[in-house]
Amino acid sequence: MLLGWVESPGYPTGYLPHASLNWSRCAHKGHTISIKLIHLDMEDSQDCENDAIKVFSNGNLISVLCGKREFEELQSTVNPLLVSSPGGCLSLTFHSDYSNTKRHTGFRGFYTDQDFDECKDDPDHGCTQFCHNYIGGYHCSCRHGYYLDVDKHTCTVSCTQDLSGLHHGDISSPSWPAPYAENTNCQYTLSVEATLQLELHFYEDFDVEESPDGQCIDALRIETSSGILGPFCGHTPPPSPFLTHSHRVQIRFTSDGFGTNKGFSLRFSTRDKVCPAVVASHSTVTPQQPESQKGETVTVTCDLGYFLHTPGTQALTSQYVAMCQNTGVWIPNYACEPVDCGFLDIPKDGILQLVGSDNPHTQYKDQIQFNCTSKYYTLEGDDLYTCSANGEWVSAGGQTEMPKCIEVCGKPENQPAGAGRILGGQNANMGEIPWHLLIKAPNRGGASLINDRWAVTAAHVVETAEETSLSLYGGLIDGRTTSTMTNVVVMDSERIIIHPDYIKGIPLAQRTNFDNDIALIRLSSRVNLGPNILPICLPNVNRGLLDTEQGTVSGWGKTESRTEGRLVTSALLKYAHIGVYPLRVCKNTPYTHTTKKRMTFTNNMFCAGAPGKDSCQQDSGGPFVLPMLTGGSETYHLTGIVSWGPPCEDRQYKGYYTKVASYVDWIKETIEATEK
Template identity: 50%
Template structure:
């Protein structure tokens, strides 16, 4: 009895399952009509119907009757048909079946597995009775194989509710169930001939083949292409290709019609990779492979040479390895020895690494032009000064040499001939062309090398670089330290740069009461902050054979007296020229270390308080990058009365002391 019940249950289950399967394959059909059809619909009706097609099917709607109130843009009574948010039809008025069939029904079709929505609305009143609408819907199977968005590599098969792809013999269907790929992954051992799938004849399209070849230990694979070689290429590029790989080397890719040369792989295991695209009728290749006694290649490690030199080495042979120029072994040894092994590899193997010059130690005020430049062999670096008030003295560009040094084009090394950033001299941002006694007030930036010392006696000096100033010996004699001020034109100005002195060096030939060798150097205790208002003056390039001022007008400046007694709070300047012979009659001895200068009318002259200050050429306002201002004289001594047309002032001849100046600055 129990067995009969089980059998009956199973029978009912099977029938139900069969009915479900049959039902799913049958089309869905039905009618939709407006309320009251065909006797007329009422007022203020709003009703929506939604019908959907199962997967692999479309829903098709056919209007058989349409009789609604006519209105502008169907704003009164309306039948709207849409798929999702896409409106397919907006209908009202009366249309015959022929009109519906020709203009409306063809568009009432859903997408595969999509839904159609019908919305019927009537307004508050109708002046006459309208029957409404009636529609018939049904589902239809979609033939996906004819749809544009369905692509099967080889064959497409439609069935009710879907489709499937299949492949030609020798191919398999990829995971995407659409693309067909050649079935060509193999492992082979020993000797044989390798051809692409489809050979003889055009090889298969869409192939990604991997052939793994192996031989016994102590042997290597020898490869030889025979017969026709025809792998598709286009405009010199490989469309299809053949590539051969070992653990240490890759041969190819090969394509075109030129047969590749024989390959001795020096490997026990080799992978042959073949790729083709989706088209072409090329014939392919024939590759013979066979074992041969193992040898090692003539290359042990990159960037090295071996001795003795041969293309191939037998198992057990030993070579000496040396890194090429610019590369070194990690342990700093020059060479190592390596032996050819049964597997065709060398042992031991050490890497030759490129020489690393490292980042150079830069002097003050210097930067690299790049933030993080490469520092390996044959890479280059460039240096620059970090301030516009300095210029580079020396080489700017260096290359990492095999010695580990940064070397310039002239073979000078960075470490031995380190470039320096030296102050720009003799260049002003301001210039004037006006006619110190009888002079004019200077403006900021016109005479940026002018310095002032107030105590214990007022005097002047000239900045000659960012650590040193030059002045008259009698201004700084008997002083251990002084404070100089610069970067201003008003002696009372609060905004000025004060410089504490570290060392005062008076010329050893200076002795009172004579003013011969009236020159001194002053070293500041720290680097002077250069700016457009504080820039050094250039020293003379060399000693002249003719007139000290080279026949040019010059400019003298200072904070000294502007008449017979009053000292100026403002920096004054005036233009003077050199006079041969004596300036005035005096008991003091005039030497070749002095020269006389002044104004022809006596209206411009240096005076008390100007001592130690500069006399420069060219005339203020005529300096340039090619003609910087150079210090020709230092205000030294003069007549008891300033500004007398019959008397001129004496200046220390700076060009006579160039060697002494350089020597003192180098030693101190």
């Protein structure tokens, strides 16, 4: 039904309590449903909570009514709201409560399905010029000289022209010199022989709409094979003559739906092609001139930090010669590309790392920064590197080699408070001597950790294990708990390197010469450094020893039993502070018990001790460090390695040590050669 009445139950005699009504109608496409109430007499209540009419459009509540309204009020304020959306549905519900103080007649309304006038009632109909309404829809049309675009709403003008083959002519915006049409999308195509270029001459009367902040609202663009020039707008035309350096040009002009600007006008012509002043980006040419004629040559030099890769060669060069062709192009024409320093081969040990990203930019002038991930390492070298023009990463200090994370050495976190004799001397606490390692077999002795992969000991301790493997224990003070304590670090040797000048193969009982008693041990894996296992520093090569200079010796060797008065192997790491003896005392060497010969003393040794204090059997290979461990903030150096001495039973308290300063160069050279 296109029309009809809707009214309350019992109208006009009155509705009963608990009365109800549900009504709904839907409009055709392009139509609306409306209700015009001609009578309304219902019980009045706050918010119409007793008796009420509710009207919905597409399910959305648009009106709630109750009480009594005069016809004029219904016409002016109520009925205009009771309309569906185009093609939508209108529904109405009525209900009364259980009682009324008096009888009310109810309501009556007339509904109609009618055409919706999009041109009049819909401001967003989209027609840019004329809108024509018809039953169920609408139609757009245009003024004379315009045509309706494919969207069926926009009126535009036909201004696309193909002027290919013409060597001269005129182009202007639509309706020139009158204001150009709105919603224009003009495209003018020019094309001539490849040896010619098109040149544009703009007339000064240039007027294309722009915004107050200088942005183009309408725009002129010039497209050539090398790119798009523009947009151009305002009152200043492009420079004339405008050399396109191309034999194919497209001129595009677009406008919006508003404005009264005049537009543009130009004359096009041709001339022989010339080559532009710039051959390639990021480069300079010699000689420099605004343009070049056919046959002229220039030298192209890439800017600093850029290079060109010429076909057929792997060499990186930055200069070449180019010749201008009659087609206006330079031959050859190689691109200058930025130098790429590439990704650095960062060790996979996780200690040295890049700050920020693992995949940094690697081109010219890009920067990377390094740091060490552990506090037990310090960065050796500069931390900031820049990609240089020659393709190398260079630090601020001019270094090209990568920095390294070097172990912090000789800095125990726990410092001893005092010391006694190894022979019944002071027990060490955990972390006080973190570089001291224990060797239990094949010979009991000690070693010193000098970095996270290497240890140093006496040659005679590891002589019989040179061709095999041995275990070293760190991070402990009780030598009996190497297999039970969770904090013990077990290190296996990968290689044992005895000093080449050490005389091997002589039983210890018959040996009279311990010269060059030093050996290096390469561990099979990197040690995880911590407060209980840290390296000791190597001494300065030129550092001499002063008479009576005080140092500290440590070990798990023989010590005096407090109960039995005899020498027993110490279960705990002990240390003692002893002094360096004068050279004349050291040269007075003891006799051996087996050969009855005096032991040999060389410049590669020194001796040290103190009344009641000495190293002893099974302390061999352990460290003698300077300065004396005092609990201060000093840096400690491995000055000596326990090597030999008179029997501890003789109570001479004079031990002989390998002078490490004599072997620093050998240690560093051996490690460097092995790590390559």
